[in-house]
Amino acid sequence: LKSQARIARFFRAS
Amino acid sequence: MLELRLVQGGLLKKVLEAIKDLVNDANFDCSPAGFSLQAMDSSHVALVALLLRSEGFEHYRCDRNLSMGMNLNNMAKMLKCAGNDDIVTIKADDGADSVTFMFESPTQDKISDFEMKLMDIDSEHLGIPEAEFQAIVRMPSAEFARICKDLSTIGDTVVISVTKEGVKFSTRGDIGTASIVCRQNTTVDKPEEATVIEMEEPVTLTFALRYMNSFTKATPLASQVTISLSSDLPGVVEYKVAEMGYIRFYLAPKLEE
DSSP states (O other): OEEEOOGGGTOEEO | OEEEEESOHHHHHHHHHHHTTTOSEEEEEEETTEEEEEEEOTTSSEEEEEEEEGGGSSEEEESSOEEEEEEHHHHHHHHTTSOTTOEEEEEEOTTOSEEEEEEEOTTSSOEEEEEEEOOOOOOOOEEOOOOOOSEEEEEEHHHHHHHHHHHHTTOSEEEEEEETTEEEEEEEETTEEEEEEEOOBOOOSSGGGOBEEEESSOEEEEEEHHHHHHHGGGGGGOSEEEEEEOTTSOEEEEEEETTTEEEEEEEOOEEEO
């Protein structure tokens, strides 16, 4: 089963 | 003091129509480089990055970096009052709590001023690393929009798979399954009708169609769309904004838990 990832998982606050 | 004059005011109207349903409030950042925006949707699954380079404006004055918080629905309401051929000027004073949109008809016989209240928006700016993608697909934007619309009548998610055979968009739902393959096609009369697939490695990713359909609201901006994919990374759906910049939509994939 696949679940929806969030953007914060890939891009960090700069 | 900020004063940005855009002869192709219709572009700004189209930009707002493309992002207003995805993002409610956002900070527009103005610097000598250009007019930009970065914002996430309320679920933090998608991110939109807009850049309109300063060179694309007929007149671009930005004395110091300025961040203006705007409600995009309200901004879109105001820009809807501009004609498609109008020249649009965005004006703001340093520290002001409002921004003015001035619309000039092409023949200069009608000048409109719309002043909109600014808002304080607390948003974090994310660093987006430069990535090498495993696959980049460039195809007609209308074709991509049609595929997303068609597939969303069958299922909620799209599996995008790029191989040397082409790019495959597939879905499944309660009533059945659907699969659409687009092959590379560069032997077309017009370059905007081409489909070009650059593949370093085969890649397969799953995305929510709801977001893809939202991104396709940018279709009127550009005849071509570029979809960039790498395993386990957000997909990037990019529309050029004339010669002056781009709208990039980043969408987090669905991953195995």
